[in-house]
Amino acid sequence: MDLIFWRHAEAEDWTEGCDDMQRALTSRGEKQAKRMAGWLDRQLPDGTRIVSSPARRCEQTVMALDRKYKLRDDLAPDAGPEALLAAAGWPNGKSVVLVVGHQPGLGQAIAQLLGMAHDSCPVRKGAVWWIRTRERDGDVQTVVVTVQAPELM
Numbered sequence: 001m002d003l004i005f006w007r008h009a010e011a012e013d014w015t016e017g018c019d020d021m022q023r024a025l026t027s028r029g030e031k032q033a034k035r036m037a038g039w040l041d042r043q044l045p046d047g048t049r050i051v052s053s054p055a056r057r058c059e060q061t062v063m064a065l066d067r068k069y070k071l072r073d074d075l076a077p078d079a080g081p082e083a084l085l086a087a088a089g090w091p092n093g094k095s096v097v098l099v100v101g102h103q104p105g106l107g108q109a110i111a112q113l114l115g116m117a118h119d120s121c122p123v124r125k126g127a128v129w130w131i132r133t134r135e136r137d138g139d140v141q142t143v144v145v146t147v148q149a150p151e152l153m
Helices: 027-043 056-063 081-088 105-114
Strands: 002-007 049-052 097-101 128-136 139-148
Touching: 002 027, 002 105, 027 056, 027 128, 049 056, 056 097, 081 097, 081 105, 097 105, 105 128, 105 139
Parallel strands: 002 097, 049 097
Antiparallel strands: 002 128, 128 139
C-alpha cells in the first residue's frame, strides 16, 4: 500500500478569537499548493483515494490538485496518528491513499510508521511524504518512497 501525507500549504497565522477551521491559505500558500499539486498529478495513479481535513486551508490545498476528494471530520487539526492511519486504511488498503492534514498528527504518524526514536517528525508546510508498505522475504517493511517540498518544485 502507498500512503501519501500532504501537509496543508502556508496559511494565515492563528490569532486570538479566530476560528482555526476557517484559516485560509496565504498567497504564498496558494503557490505552494499549485506547485505540489502539479507534481502530484504527474505521479499519482488513477484511482488514488484522496481524503482531507475539513479545515479550509486543507481543502484549499487539495483543491489545487483538481481531483475528487472527500472531507473527513476525523482528520481535523487535532487528529492523532491513529485517526490518520485509520482514515487511510493502513496498512491493508488496496489503493494509493493521499491524506491532506496537519501537524503534529502527520509527523506523529510518519514517526510511528518509520519507527523513529522521537514521537513526531517535522513536516514542512505544503510538503509531501510518500510511504509504502511492502513484503520482502516474509518480512513486512515500511519504506520512504520520497519526500518533496514545494520550494523544490
